Amino acid sequence: MEEQQRTEELLQGQLELWHHALGYIKSMALKCAMDAGIPDAIARCGGGATLPELLAATGLPPCNLSYLRRLMRVLTVSGIFHHQRKQPASGEHEEEAVYALTRASSLLVRGEGNGGAPSFGQLPFISILLGRTFVTPFFGMHPWIADERAAATSFFEREHGQALWEMARTSTGINDEFNQGMTADTRLIMHAVLTLSPAVFEGLTSLVDVGGADGTAAAAVARAFPHINCTVLDLPHVIENAPAPDEAAGGNTVRFVAGDMFHHIPSAHAVLLKVVL
Ligand SMILES: C[S@@+](CC[C@H](N)C(=O)[O-])C[C@H]1O[C@@H](n2cnc3c(N)ncnc32)[C@H](O)[C@@H]1O
Numbered sequence: 236m237e238e239q240q241r242t243e244e245l246l247q248g249q250l251e252l253w254h255h256a257l258g259y260i261k262s263m264a265l266k267c268a269m270d271a272g273i274p275d276a277i278a279r280c281g282g283g284a285t286l287p288e289l290l291a292a293t294g295l296p297p298c299n300l301s302y303l304r305r306l307m308r309v310l311t312v313s314g315i316f317h318h319q320r321k322q323p324a325s326g327e328h329e330e331e332a333v334y335a336l337t338r339a340s341s342l343l344v345r346g347e348g349n350g351g352a353p354s355f356g357q358l359p360f361i362s363i364l365l366g367r368t369f370v371t372p373f374f375g376m377h378p379w380i381a382d383e384r385a386a387a388t389s390f391f392e393r394e395h396g397q398a399l400w401e402m403a404r405t406s407t408g409i410n411d412e413f414n415q416g417m418t419a420d421t422r423l424i425m426h427a428v429l430t431l432s433p434a435v436f437e438g439l440t441s442l443v444d445v446g447g448a449d450g451t452a453a454a455a456v457a458r459a460f461p462h463i464n465c466t467v468l469d470l471p472h473v474i475e476n477a478p479a480p481d482e483a484a485g486g487n488t489v490r491f492v493a494g495d496m497f498h499h500i501p502s503a504h505a506v507l508l509k510v511v512l
Contacts, residue, residue, distance in 0.1 A: 264309040266365040268316075269358060271295060273307075274336060274343040277316070283335040285321065307334055315340050342423075355423040360416040368395070368402075368409065404472045414473070418451045421509065425455035436505075439463050443503040445496050446511035449477055453489045453507075466490045466501050 268274065276292035277284050286304055290297050311318040317335040336344070342357040363369060372394035379390035392398050403410040428435070436442075436456060440463060444453040447467035457465045467477065467489060474493035492501055500506065 260309060261313045262365060264306055264313070265315055265361070267306060268310055268340075269343055269362060269365070273316075274340045274358075275345050277334060277336050277340070278344045283319070283333045285331045285333055289334065304332075307332075310340075355419075355426065357419055357423065359412070359419045363412060363416040366412075400470060404470070410472065410476075414448055414476070417448050417510065421448075421451040422455075424509065425452050429455060429459050433459065436460050436463065439504045441503040442466070442505045442507055443468055443501050444507040444509070445500055446508065448473055450489045450491065452509055456507075457489055464488075464490070464503075466492055466503060468492045468494055468496060468501060470495065 271293050273289065273293060276289055279292055280288050284292060286300055286307070287297075289295075289303060289307075290300060295303060307316060307318075310316050311334070314337055317337050319333045319335060320330045321333045322330065342355060343361065345356065345358060346354065369391075372389075372391045375390045375394050379385050379388075379393050389398070395402060397405075399413070403413050436459070439460070442453070442456060442463050443466045444450070444456075445468050447453050448469055450465075450467045453465040453467045456463055467474075469477075469491075471493040474491050477491045496511075
């Protein structure tokens, strides 16, 4: 009996290790689905699609149907897609699986929100998180933590030879990609903050969004509370590409200031820091 229990523990321990060691399969399967445009394809098929319909809608080769089935199985177990059984049509023997969007994958569909509603799409942000620039530094975690100078550089900097902000300053592609990703996140989060906790802003007459990028957050506050004077502080290469004030706030002026928060922060009643520290 003792030996049986010990063996059960061994197996359970191994299972737990496998769960952790193979956790990246979920991330990479999600990346594959996004790259293949599967959420868009399901949306185009009216919200539900069989495997042959998915192949046709994504342009994946029909000979890869069994691989697509495995991919969709992983993503269904992970809660990215939902899975229903379709009754076989007359003449067919087997039930067919129909894959549908969940609340998570609905956020990966490209394009505007339904019926003119604002889009809360997260594809640009999730694409950054799963891209090589962000993923490869994790292979360097051990050399970084084993280095006495770890506090001086992040493992991102060790991998790329420069900080993310420096990369963004020197590469237009990375700058655009990163800013689009952050904007997508900010649209959704500011909608949530303003809907669920508007009281946070009551009584304010001015606010500075430090590291506020293209002003999406400040513009959302200015739209909801037109009497709050909103300022965005960010690094010069970001402010250079900031939208015109009216465009940012839907009519209410958001002031953009180029600078370094470690040197100067424009004064205001409140400071907003979103995903900065
Ligand atoms: C992760 S992004 C967050 C952007 C925005 N707050 C959001 O949530 O969408 C961090 C921002 O901080 C800015 N930033 C980094 N270092 C800064 C500094 N020293 N002074 C001002 N802004 C800085 C970056 O340029 C970038 O726009």
